[in-house]
Amino acid sequence: MFRLLEMIVLLFSVNKKWRVKELAEHFGVSTTTIYRDFEIMEAMRIPIYEDENHTYSILEDFYFKPPDLNRNEALALLLAGQAFQGEFFPYREALNSAVAKIINSLPSSIKSVIEDMGTYISFHHGAFVDLSEFKDIIQKVERAIEEKESLLITYYSLSSDQENQRKIDPYCLEIRNGACYLIAYCHSREEVRIFRVDRIKEVDTTGELFEIQEDFCKDKYLKNVWGVERSEEEKRVVLIFSGKAARLVREKVWHPSQEIIDLPGDRIRFEITTGSMEEMKIWVLGFGAEVEVERPAELKEAVIAEIEKMKKIYG
Numbered sequence: 001m002f003r004l005l006e007m008i009v010l011l012f013s014v015n016k017k018w019r020v021k022e023l024a025e026h027f028g029v030s031t032t033t034i035y036r037d038f039e040i041m042e043a044m045r046i047p048i049y050e051d052e053n054h055t056y057s058i059l060e061d062f063y064f065k066p067p068d069l070n071r072n073e074a075l076a077l078l079l080a081g082q083a084f085q086g087e088f089f090p091y092r093e094a095l096n097s098a099v100a101k102i103i104n105s106l107p108s109s110i111k112s113v114i115e116d117m118g119t120y121i122s123f124h125h126g127a128f129v130d131l132s133e134f135k136d137i138i139q140k141v142e143r144a145i146e147e148k149e150s151l152l153i154t155y156y157s158l159s160s161d162q163e164n165q166r167k168i169d170p171y172c173l174e175i176r177n178g179a180c181y182l183i184a185y186c187h188s189r190e191e192v193r194i195f196r197v198d199r200i201k202e203v204d205t206t207g208e209l210f211e212i213q214e215d216f217c218k219d220k221y222l223k224n225v226w227g228v229e230r231s232e233e234e235k236r237v238v239l240i241f242s243g244k245a246a247r248l249v250r251e252k253v254w255h256p257s258q259e260i261i262d263l264p265g266d267r268i269r270f271e272i273t274t275g276s277m278e279e280m281k282i283w284v285l286g287f288g289a290e291v292e293v294e295r296p297a298e299l300k301e302a303v304i305a306e307i308e309k310m311k312k313i314y315g
Contacts, residue, residue, distance in 0.1 A: 017055035129179040140203045154202040169210040231275030238294040239270045245290035
């Protein structure tokens, strides 16, 4: 999307007209991608003109009509921008610029109200992994996703504490829980896996193109994960919360599959379906003695084992 916006600005220039090959070299993509961008712009009714020298520009008499946003729509846009103000969010500068341009294009009556409301209504997303040193890697991955080009990556595995090289077919990026993740087909594991971008140490292009598996659907793939940990074997997790923890858990929608049943004595039964047992263990431990794992047995045993380790540390 950001490339498309920059391309529109370039094609508006009265000082230079662009050939497709020049645009492809400027953005580091294939000519096929540039033609695809032209199709998107034409669908947006942006008139692209090709002259006899096969250079392209946008007709000078074309202009963008400011978006017809009401007060609530403009405020929602401003708050959405505030949600990702952490300095480590990789698209922060582009997001701020886009929101500012849209807000500034609004009628002065709405603009002044929104700016005032923005001082006493705020929305913050929380902590982000520091991605400031990974912008080049993210850009290479984005380009490979768009071009459907396989990559060779050097990846650090947290579980094994080792780096290894893998050939992957990058499908999509997912930003959640303060980190950026790459969903990709891993050739060595012969399955779709999730890679955290800040653990990718090196990225090399292969020049090889791939096709996304026909049965792959990102939403379905991530449907029952708790955070990002995924397992083919999903289980029903049943937790009993009491006291303050019960009141806190009742206040939020933690998972799309969750069911909450009130129990006597200020307790609740919390149930979800997931394969993310390690992430569930960490979450459960955060509630201390106000939660009991009823099932599955493997989660209960994992929590008990962690408590035993803690007892040895704290005596």
